[in-house]
Amino acid sequence: MLSTIKDIGKLVADTQAANTIEENIEGKILFVNLDTVKLEYTGIEILEYTGIEIEDFDSDKRDYYLYKAGASKGNAPAPICPITEVEKTYKKIESWLKQCNQKIESWLKQCNQKIESWLKQCNQTKDPLINHAVGILSQKNFYALYLQMSLILYLQMSLINHAVGILSQRREDITSVLDKKIKDLPKKKGEGRFLSLKINKKYLGEYDILKNCLINLSEEKLKRSAGSGVCSLCGLSDKEVSGKTNVFKFYTIDKPGFITGGFKEALAWKNFPVCGECRALLENGKEFLKKKLNFKFYGLNYYLIPRLLIGSKEIWEEILNIMSETPKTISPEEKIKKRITNDENEILEYLSEKKDVLTLNFLFLKEEQSAERILLLIEDVFPSRIRKIFDAKNEVDELFNKNSDEKFTFGTIRTFFSKSSEGKSENDLDKYFLDIIDSVFKGKRIDFNLLVKFYMATIRREVINEGYFTFRVKDALMNIKFFENLGIITFEEVENMEESRLNSIFNRFGKSLKTPAKKGIFLLGVLTQWLLNKQWAERNARPFMKKLKGLRMDEKDIKALLPEVQNKLEEYDSFDQGKRLIASEASTYLLEAGDNWKMSVDEINFYFACGMNIAEDVSDIVYPNNGKKEKEE
Amino acid sequence: MKVLVFDIWGDYGHFRKFYTTTSPLTFSFPPPPTIAGILGAIYGTDKNSNEYLKVFGTEKCKIALQILSPVKKVRMGLNLLETKGTNLRLPMSDKNLAPRTQIRTEFLKDPCFRIYISHEDEQVFNKLSEGIQEHKSVYTVSLGLSELLANFKYVGLYDSYEKTSNKAVELCTPVTVDKLIEDKIEIEQNKKYFKEKIPIKMNQERIVEKYEDVIFESDGKTLKATVKSYYQLEQGVNIVFF
Numbered sequence: 001m002l003s004t005i006k007d008i009g010k011l012v013a014d015t016q017a018a019n020t021i022e023e024n025i026e027g028k029i030l031f032v033n034l035d036t037v038k039l040e041y042t043g044i045e046i047l048e049y050t051g052i053e054i055e056d057f058d059s060d061k062r063d064y065y066l067y068k069a070g071a072s073k074g075n076a077p078a079p080i081c082p083i084t085e086v087e088k089t090y091k092k093i094e095s096w097l098k099q100c101n102q103k104i105e106s107w108l109k110q111c112n113q114k115i116e117s118w119l120k121q122c123n124q125t126k127d128p129l130i131n132h133a134v135g136i137l138s139q140k141n142f143y144a145l146y147l148q149m150s151l152i153l154y155l156q157m158s159l160i161n162h163a164v165g166i167l168s169q170r171r172e173d174i175t176s177v178l179d180k181k182i183k184d185l186p187k188k189k190g191e192g193r194f195l196s197l198k199i200n201k202k203y204l205g206e207y208d209i210l211k212n213c214l215i216n217l218s219e220e221k222l223k224r225s226a227g228s229g230v231c232s233l234c235g236l237s238d239k240e241v242s243g244k245t246n247v248f249k250f251y252t253i254d255k256p257g258f259i260t261g262g263f264k265e266a267l268a269w270k271n272f273p274v275c276g277e278c279r280a281l282l283e284n285g286k287e288f289l290k291k292k293l294n295f296k297f298y299g300l301n302y303y304l305i306p307r308l309l310i311g312s313k314e315i316w317e318e319i320l321n322i323m324s325e326t327p328k329t330i331s332p333e334e335k336i337k338k339r340i341t342n343d344e345n346e347i348l349e350y351l352s353e354k355k356d357v358l359t360l361n362f363l364f365l366k367e368e369q370s371a372e373r374i375l376l377l378i379e380d381v382f383p384s385r386i387r388k389i390f391d392a393k394n395e396v397d398e399l400f401n402k403n404s405d406e407k408f409t410f411g412t413i414r415t416f417f418s419k420s421s422e423g424k425s426e427n428d429l430d431k432y433f434l435d436i437i438d439s440v441f442k443g444k445r446i447d448f449n450l451l452v453k454f455y456m457a458t459i460r461r462e463v464i465n466e467g468y469f470t471f472r473v474k475d476a477l478m479n480i481k482f483f484e485n486l487g488i489i490t491f492e493e494v495e496n497m498e499e500s501r502l503n504s505i506f507n508r509f510g511k512s513l514k515t516p517a518k519k520g521i522f523l524l525g526v527l528t529q530w531l532l533n534k535q536w537a538e539r540n541a542r543p544f545m546k547k548l549k550g551l552r553m554d555e556k557d558i559k560a561l562l563p564e565v566q567n568k569l570e571e572y573d574s575f576d577q578g579k580r581l582i583a584s585e586a587s588t589y590l591l592e593a594g595d596n597w598k599m600s601v602d603e604i605n606f607y608f609a610c611g612m613n614i615a616e617d618v619s620d621i622v623y624p625n626n627g628k629k630e631k632e633e
Numbered sequence: 634m635k636v637l638v639f640d641i642w643g644d645y646g647h648f649r650k651f652y653t654t655t656s657p658l659t660f661s662f663p664p665p666p667t668i669a670g671i672l673g674a675i676y677g678t679d680k681n682s683n684e685y686l687k688v689f690g691t692e693k694c695k696i697a698l699q700i701l702s703p704v705k706k707v708r709m710g711l712n713l714l715e716t717k718g719t720n721l722r723l724p725m726s727d728k729n730l731a732p733r734t735q736i737r738t739e740f741l742k743d744p745c746f747r748i749y750i751s752h753e754d755e756q757v758f759n760k761l762s763e764g765i766q767e768h769k770s771v772y773t774v775s776l777g778l779s780e781l782l783a784n785f786k787y788v789g790l791y792d793s794y795e796k797t798s799n800k801a802v803e804l805c806t807p808v809t810v811d812k813l814i815e816d817k818i819e820i821e822q823n824k825k826y827f828k829e830k831i832p833i834k835m836n837q838e839r840i841v842e843k844y845e846d847v848i849f850e851s852d853g854k855t856l857k858a859t860v861k862s863y864y865q866l867e868q869g870v871n872i873v874f875f
Contacts, residue, residue: 002830252655253654
């Protein structure tokens, strides 16, 4: 997967696409100004805090700000950071400057050491004449170059040193002013707030020494776990490789337990060696994925990563171009028709027409603080599989939504797999939902008993709250049909069952209603709904509902329910020929089913609820001439 | 060339993809250094010096693998020891950190593989074959993690012949991309092709010296590919060593 992302990174770096992936940031930067001022009495010039300056974020000035997206995540020091809590953000900048100061100090030390060793070398030369000559010549160069370098470093260090001093001495003053400024600043939606520093009216990036510090510090971080070996992405040997890629945070070595073979950070490069070039390409690839191939999926985010089984760079380029441009080229009308997820930019339908040299990876990631967790990785899905999924969807729509604008999508599945109860603040059923999506894309079997448990949980909730009961039953039926079309659920079937005039209805359920017990329960559901309708028509209430035990009936309850429904219908003087017919079919099926149905309570009640929901359609068949009357009742 | 063939299977397997730590994913089959580890466990190589990588390294030992049962991956949470900060030595010392951390891990469900081995050292080869035939191992054999115990069964000892052909042949083993001639692999209907980058060669310091892309069919069906060379076993099966 990562080598594919690296390949994408290389491609976009070679093409113009790379220029378009930089995101445009809108927001304001609050600069803490430190300027050299002359003291009135002594005339000495010193660095002093002179106030806060606010500027609009100008994307062209990224280099001046030394801005890098995501660099300041967590507690990482950085020269410019998005403001979270003023105190914390302030400390990040302060500690970055401190790091720079230490860096310059070490450079100064190195410079002085060079001077010393050079001096020693000169003194060691035995020939006095040469010694003299070299001494004079080189000393000139030495003073000219090294002293100059040393002096510059010293001056810069003292400037930064002063800046660090002021920042820590006046922390309280400055942060309280910052606090006030931020509160007074009108905030627009989507606008960021950043904190940075200006020294002598110059941006930090205008100081070459600070620029070098930034590069050096990030290189140093990588070198902490570096060695010479084979890069795991490009496969080239004898490269300087590091175990700290820091691109995807599902690989971290922040805990010793993650470092196999001895828990030693210095040897972590052995686990996942990546060379500098590949790391840069990987970053590029990730940026591209984030901008162009990141899709939303019912509260979850996924990257769509294309991969070629075999193929040349040209094919790669074409596919990538199509994938990054297609969402814009599909017209909105077409999009609505063919979407299967809730993302407007979805391109799955389009990709389903591609040939099977291309495979797709769906990487569902969840960001948790500074780490990333892989919720699900669906690997190597072929366009032909996506085509099959769309075919299955179209078949469902043909059957259930012919005259409706509402179409079957993965949202229909999500209805049952988001929250286990309404009171939950977060979606706690993501795991199940992702497992189902995995099964859909990979053609893995789903356990019907698991599905029906969640269907019934939602359906019961709707019945109790008198909510969208009918719609939820229909959603569940559509789901089952969809899974059946894909061949990922199967049902027990009883062959050679008698033909019934309700076969057209039963066939809508596919194979899920192909046993006598299921048909019997279903028809009892129909009969019960008619009774409830009758009660509503006569009394404006449905007292019989209590007998249904909140849709938690078992085999015994169902068998006991049939005579009760029949009796009640008789009492209402409504047990006409049509109802008699259904009652007789129901009892025939229930008798045929025998005892011990081997069905869970959820499954029994699901078919019962289906019957209740489809009662209206059954009326059309049983009462072809006066079906209207039944419906009204 | 004599080739030793045996099957290995278990309830679960986990061969961690090297680029994942916080959300471990698994390879679909054990890469060659892992198979070398399994052979080392049966043979009884020294554990401290990673001797298995020397004895069953690619220089001396040829390894091929066949997927026998379809690759199924499932995810489960594993309770691991929290090793962050001071926690490693004194698990409850840091009040902010729990002694355990739950890591959602991907596993192979019901993995079953057929392994083909040939070794240039006859003594090692014979001792290994005996161990497998008698179902004896020095260390416990597992599929990736010590908790995922494995069982193995001797299949046979066969003669094999190296062959070359410029036509596509049916191969029952995964094939590395560097073994293909001009990327020639025939895509057939009803087959699920996968590509993964796996470590191929690892030295005794546990430094990987070679990574390679490998193509395989996830249901264990054969691949039709044109390869530089392959081995045909006496019963007619074609294999390619890693």
